[in-house]
Amino acid sequence: MHPMLNIAVRAARNAGDLIQRSADNVGQLTINKKSQHDFVSEVDFQAEQEIIKVLRAAFPDHAILAEESGEHEGNDHQWVIDPLDGTTNFLHGFPQYAVSIALKVKGKIELGVVYDPSRDELFTAERGGGAMLNNRRIRVGRHASLQGALLGTGFPFKSDEYLDSYLAMFRPLCTATSGIRRAGSAALDLAYVACGRLDGFWEIGLQEWDMAAGLLLIQEAGGVVTDFSFNNKYLQSGNVITGNPKMHQLMYQKIEPHVPDKLK
Structure with missing residues (x-):
């Protein structure tokens, strides 16, 4: 696995652990409304801070684009972070949410991690290196017709x-x-x-x-x-x-x- 991907996986797992520790106490969380039907909780901010902390420790010169805190300046390596995709699901105890982290180099996506903490499913991809689910290679489906899709x-x-x-x-x-x-x-x-x-x-x-x-x-x-x-x-x-x-x-x-x- 690419060394940068290893760091991204560590950041995603740390954030996922934080999210899951909060899953049983959703009623006690501070929740704010960003826009119509769009909510953010303190867990979103905490998970994002954890991801940025891990990435910054390893790559202090890299740029960051994060959902909650916006753009952080850096070089031509940019991490693109959604700390909790599916916040509304999370707040309702509906177990369909994930941590998403990607790395762009000169504007091109090179690495990707999607981590589902409720199922402990880790999806990873490296450009030119294939895609994996819990370290097993995955492929898109073969269905060739809308019928039955x-x-x-x-x-x-x-x-x-x-x-x-x-x-x-x-x-x-x-x-x-x-x-x-x-x-x-x-x-x-x-x-x-x-x-x-x-x-x-x-x-x-x-x-x-x-x-x-x-x-x-x-x-x-x-x-x-x-x-x-x-x-x-x-x-x-x-x-x-x-x-x-x-x-x-x-x-x-x-x-x-x-x-x-x-x-x-």
């Missing part, structure tokens, strides 16, 4: 600006597949695509920290990732379609006719 998604819950467009995308995929799941943690949804638990995933308006690690997992597991224009501007736009090459193509064909110009 299981997809993941995320609703545009923070704003209703694109809700009609999203519902127009949702309808043809819902009727063509065996099901669509909205579990509430994009990082885990993407990890599930990487290991074949989901056949594909799409969402509007993700943040970079939600998806950086998960997208590398999928690419290293043999999957395809694009934005809604079939390009690679997903980190900038926040809009993503992903799956194995055939599934991605089939999903894109259903989604593209309903994409408004503002999302292209």
